[in-house]
Amino acid sequence: MTGSTGEGGLWRKPSDAIWLAATALVFIGIDAGLFLASGPTTGALGPYAALVLMIGCDLALLLLIRFPNLVAGLLVAGSLAMLASDLFSPGLLLPAEKPTLMTVPTVTPVVLSQLACLVDRRRLLWIAGVLAVLATRPWDPAWNTTPFGLLSTALPVAISLYFEARRQLLRSLRDRAERAEREQHLLAERARAEERRRLAGEMHDVVTHRLSLMVLHAGALGVASGDAAVRCAAEDIRREGAHALDELRDLVGVLRDNAAAEPKPPALSPAGDVADLVAESAAVGITTELSATGDPSVLSPTVARTAYRVVQEALTNVRKHSPGSSVTVSLRYHPGGLDVCVSSTRSGRAPDPALAGSGSGAGLSGLRQRVELVGGVFEAGPLPGGGFRTGAILPAYVPTTEGAAR
Template sequence: MRFVLLGAAVSALSLPVLQGQAGAPSGLPLPAAVAVAAAAGAAAWWARRSWWPLAALGAAAYVWFLLWPPLLAASYFAGRDLAKGRDSAAYLGGCAAVCGASALVGAWRAGPQEMLAATPGNALFLAVAVIGLPFALGLWTRARHEVRRRAEREQVMRAEQARAQERARIAREMHDVVAHRVSLIVLHAGALEVRTADEAAARAAALIGGIGREALADLRDVLGVLRSPEPAAAVSAPLPTLGDLDRLLDQSRALGIEVVRRDEGEARAVEPAVGRTAYRVVQEALTNVHKHAADARTDVRVRYRPEALEVEVRNGPPPAAPAGLPGAGWGLVGLRERVELLGGTLRTCAEDGGGFLVAARIPA
C-alpha cells in the first residue's frame, strides 16, 4: 500500500514540475507531460521490487526536464539498500554525472533552465536537496533497521542462552535426585528378588526392577534431550506407540489391576505422533489408577474411526479406600496440551459410583 501512495505522490509532484518550475516550463505538451508523470509514478510503485528503473527514469528526466521527484525517491532507496561502500560511491558518482549533464543541457537551452541547472549555486542546492539529503535519509533508515535487527538477534541469543542454562540445571537436578532414587529402587528390588523365598514376591520384585530399569532408560533419554543443543538427535530409543500398548497393560496387570482392552473398528496404521499421544493417554490414566484407585477394574477402549482415533480409559470404584500416592497434579494438564496440539480433545470426569473416565479424540 505504501508503494501505491509513493507512486501517486511522485506522479502528483512530477506533473506541476513539468508544467513549469521557477518560471522554467519543460516545453512538453500536456498529454506528454501526463505520460511522463505517469511513467514516473509507475516506476516509483515498481520500486517495491526494484528501484533501478526509477533511478534510470529519474536520471533521464532530470537531465532533460530537470524533473526531480523520481530522482529524489531513487536516492532514498539507494541510501537504504546499497550496503557496500563501493556501490554507494558508484551511485553518487553517477548522480554527479547526471548533474553535469543537466548543467550542459541547461546551458544549451538557455533561459530559466540554464539559471536552475547551470548556475553553480543553484546546481549545488538541487544536488544536495534532490540527491544528498534523500540518500542520507536512506542511510539513516538502514542504520536504524540494522540496530533493531541486531538488538532482536541479541535478545534471541540471550533467551536461547537462558533456556540452555535452565535445561542444564533441570538435567542436573533430575540426575542428582530422580535418577539416584530410581536407581535405589532398582537395587532394592533386585535384592528382594534374590533374597525372598516367596515366588510371588520374587516375581513382583523382578517386575519392579524391570520397570525401574525402563524408567532409568527413559530418564537417560530425557537428560540427553535436555543437555543436547539438538534435542531430536539426543533420543536413543524409539518412543512408545500404540504397538507397545499391550506391554503397558501387562505391567499394570502384574501389579494387581484388572485391565481389559477392547478395540473397535478396523485397526489401521496412524501417524506416529497420533500413536504416541494415544499411548500417553492410556499411560497417564493407568498411572492415576495406580495412585488413586488401586485394584479397581479398568477398561481400555481403542476406537478406529474414519477421521479420528478415540481412546477411553474407564475405571470403576476401588474395592477399598486407597492410601494414595503423591503427585504434582500436572499430568492431566500436560496430557490435555499434548492432545490439543494435534487438534484433538481430552475429556476427564468422575462418574457416578466413584469411577473415573479419561477419553481422548485425536484426528487421524
C-alpha cells in the first residue's frame, strides 16, 4: 500500500467526489443532531466550537484521497484538542453534557477505513494506535469510553486490512494465472518454432538433395536417349523438378523466418551413409571418390549426423554449380574427432541455369551454424587452381542426452 493518489485533482474519478460528499453530509447531519442533543459549549470559543470542529473534520473527507496524510494529521490534532479540552478546560471544545466520553471526531471510522488503501501499513497502524489511545483513554477506562473507542478506531482498521489483504491475494493469484498462461503460450510458440526449424533443415538437407538428383537424372536421360518422346518426357521431368526446387526454397525460407531454434534431426546411422551419398553422386555422372581412415565408432551420433550433412550439402552444391567436375570426399577419424573435406575440381561445363538457381542461399550458412553448434570449425571456399573445398573439423563427442545414453 502506498500513499500515492490521483494526479491533477482531489479525486481519482468523479464517483469519488460523489461518495465523499455524500458521506460528509451524512456525518454533518449526525454531528448536528449530537450538538442539538448535548447542547452548546460554554468556553471562550463560543457555543458552536464543538460543532465547528466536527464539521471541519467532516469536510476534510473531501481532501482524503488527494491528501491522506494531511487529513490524518487534522484528525489527530482535532482529537488531541478535544482530549485537552475535556481534561483541562471542560466546555471549551466539548459540551458539558455529552453522551459519551470518546474524544475523537465521529468521522474517524470512515477516515481510518480509507487510509488502509491510501497510506503504508506502518503509518496506518501508528495513526490508528494514537487515535485508539485518545478514544479509549486507557488510563481512565469506562463502559461508555473503551468499547466505543475500539469500535471507532481498531475495528475499522482491522476490517479494512482484511479486505485489502484479500484483494491483494486475489490480484496475486490472477497475475500468477495470467503469467502461467503467458509462459505456456511462449513454450508452445517455442516448440512450434523448433519444429519449423527442424522441418526446414530436413527439407533443405534431404528433399533438396533428392530433387536435385532427380533433375540431374532427367537431364542425363534427355541427353543420352535417342527417342524424341523420351527426351521430351525427360525435359518435362527436369523442368517440373526445377520448379519444385524453387517452391521448396520458398517454403524453407518461410519456415526458417518463423523459427527460433536449431533443428534436432532424428538419429542417422553414421556407418555407410556417406558411402551412399558418394554412390548417388557417381550415378549422376560426377566422378566421386571416398577416402576414409580411422574408426567411425569414436563419434557420437550427433557429430556423425553433422558430418553426413556437411558431405551431403557439398555434393549437392557440386551437382548444381560444377557439373563435369570430379570430387574427393575425405574422412579422417581420430580419437579427437573427425576431419571432413570435400574438394571438387574445376567445372567441366556450364551449370544448368534452372538447377543452379534453385538453391535457397542458406546451405553453407546453415552448415556453419550446425558445425559450430557441436563445437566444430567450418571452412568453405574456392581452391587456387579452380574448384571448391568444403571442410569441417568436428569433435568426437558433444554432451547431449543422446550421446550420454550412447
